[in-house]
Amino acid sequence: MQVTRDEQDGQRSPSATARRGQIIAAAVQVLAESGYGRATFERIRQRAGISSTRLISYHFGTRDELMEAVLIDIALEAQAAIARRTDGAPTATERLTARIEAELAWIARNPAAVRAMYEICMNARDEDGALRYGTQASAEANVAELAPILRAGQQSGEFREFDTTLMALTLKSAIDAAIVRMTQPPRLSVDDCVREITTLALLATRSTP
Amino acid sequence: MQVTRDEQDGQRSPSATARRGQIIAAAVQVLAESGYGRATFERIRQRAGISSTRLISYHFGTRDELMEAVLIDIALEAQAAIARRTDGAPTATERLTARIEAELAWIARNPAAVRAMYEICMNARDEDGALRYGTQASAEANVAELAPILRAGQQSGEFREFDTTLMALTLKSAIDAAIVRMTQPPRLSVDDCVREITTLALLATRSTP
Amino acid sequence: MQVTRDEQDGQRSPSATARRGQIIAAAVQVLAESGYGRATFERIRQRAGISSTRLISYHFGTRDELMEAVLIDIALEAQAAIARRTDGAPTATERLTARIEAELAWIARNPAAVRAMYEICMNARDEDGALRYGTQASAEANVAELAPILRAGQQSGEFREFDTTLMALTLKSAIDAAIVRMTQPPRLSVDDCVREITTLALLATRSTP
């Protein structure tokens, strides 16, 4: 699920976009607090402070489509926030550390969004009962983001030779582990996590002198 | 939720116990395959090959109670399997490694049960919408199991001085991480995981000479 | 529904009779407290302190039969209590006042039974939806009890000529009204009610000199 801006997005009127945003925000809160199973149209309606659940199905169609919209919205926002912090870094090393830092910072600042994403990924299923958005999807997305940075570093000589896909997955795993360590006792601070993961990343990637 | 054998357990007739087992086994499969939200009485009925969902509510009462029964059943079985492998180890060091090994082995051999447990813990909620069985509960259970071993090792001089609760939590985290690494690509073998975690545990606990 | 001692009653073993009494007593309490709709086998089982609802259906068959048994039990007990107080009164006048007094006294002393009776009469229905025990039935029973006394008084010259059925119904109505006045504010004492109704009865029946 490579996330790109929806085609229809440009065609939407400003008020429609606002309504969608309002509903998505409510859905995120409900998902984070009450879980996927209880994230019903009715609860989301209450949270959004709108009059009828019909408004939700009007703007998003089915429940599955709403959930996908939530997922995309969160992913795009995260991407944007991370890109804002990562752009402009001249070297691959700096871009890598900036990216890790930005990712962890975004996670720390948006626990509800993270939880909502998690709820959707672990529960949304298609008619056959198969998970719609497995961990696979999110892993692929991450590889797509990290691999280019890693390749650039290898070409510039900053990084040693390694399998970029495997390294991207490894770093993704480390970040996932950090999420747990930031959210569950004994808690680590964001800064500590950032320090740890960036150190790990640099040691793992730097070209041996 | 320290899991002990249910009081009513002894009072149950053999046939009732068998039926319950049959239904629990079916529930585990459905939970693992289809997730908590789709683990309905009807699906479980099909899996168990019984004629009516009424049989489920007859033996377990409500859905929540069924889920709790599943949870308890899995926990008891895991405890028993681990105890079987751990008992008789003379030293704390051996008991610790045996325990880690047994736990990981059980996990590797019972992926459906692990997944079912996970589904219940992440989705079962009470009327207020709060998670019924948080990670907290499972963490506490693990501490209760590990801490005595660690204390014994400290008294015998095998282990250095450290906070046993914190160490137990840390080892629990390592095992949780290992679950992920055993189940998600790039996959590690059980043996590799065992080796890694036991090494980590021994290094972390051994008394400095 | 002229209530007579059940034929099977003599055939029942002492322990069966005791069990039936225990269950009936529990049913009366549940009916009085929770109403007909909530007077389920399960609630009665709890009250009776027995292990299985099966014991109820074993002794009484269907729910309807249980309710009828409760009704009969109450009616017989009331009849007996009233008869104990009424027997031996030499004149019709005395028997009439004794009867009114005894009836009101029993009612005052057995509010739960009265309420249970009421619940059954107002709610028990047959398959067609018709009330099983209408007010009609209880009225007829009362007439059957009172009319002989009234007729005897007429023959002895104590009472004037009147339609005994109509008079019996009227006195029954007065007693029903007294129940309400004894149970709902502004409450009247049993003694006041007795005095009022007996006065009314004597004035209404006595032969004019």
Place this chain on the structure above:
Amino acid sequence: MQVTRDEQDGQRSPSATARRGQIIAAAVQVLAESGYGRATFERIRQRAGISSTRLISYHFGTRDELMEAVLIDIALEAQAAIARRTDGAPTATERLTARIEAELAWIARNPAAVRAMYEICMNARDEDGALRYGTQASAEANVAELAPILRAGQQSGEFREFDTTLMALTLKSAIDAAIVRMTQPPRLSVDDCVREITTLALLATRSTP
């Protein structure tokens, strides 16, 4: 439960109001004929001639809410009918007699509604098993209606001094008794009842000359 027009009532569309009325009317009939316990959504659906019970829960939510809506609807209709007949009476005496007359007339003309009300009041219970709408509530409502008339009569000198609450309760009791006499054999005509109760009321309240 002082009955006032529901706030939402004005917000309801004409078609919704019509549907609600249709369903309430059907519910009244079913309640009167089959009793509270058998007044299921399915039976009401049949009576209302609608296609799905879902339409009932759509308009009323839960069964309890439907029953409350029925109760309120009946109470409001009775209030309105009585007010129509009572308004414009110049003296307290006339208003009192008009009110008694109107009340009995409404009761005589709406036996099904009376019965339905009765069924709900005697059977509807909350989760604790306590009656939702006791006789207390209806008594209070009646006092609230009658007391002002009585007070006005006292101030104008038409009525003697007495406790208005107690008198209101007494008149309410007399009316309740009249209901029984109108509906159960030996039946009295409405006119007879009206005559009797109004006479009683006037004698009981008039200021002694």
Place this chain on the structure above:
DNA sequence: CATGAATGAGCGTTCATTCAT
């Protein structure tokens, strides 16, 4: 006399969705 196991029917409720404007 008592019990355990099983069962079928029915009920209210919830949920997302569709048909109309």
Place this chain on the structure above:
DNA sequence: CATGAATGAACGCTCATTCAT
């Protein structure tokens, strides 16, 4: 852009009852 009305499908649960010993 928004809303109201209606709907069908599924679910968990409760209840009394029956079939076996």
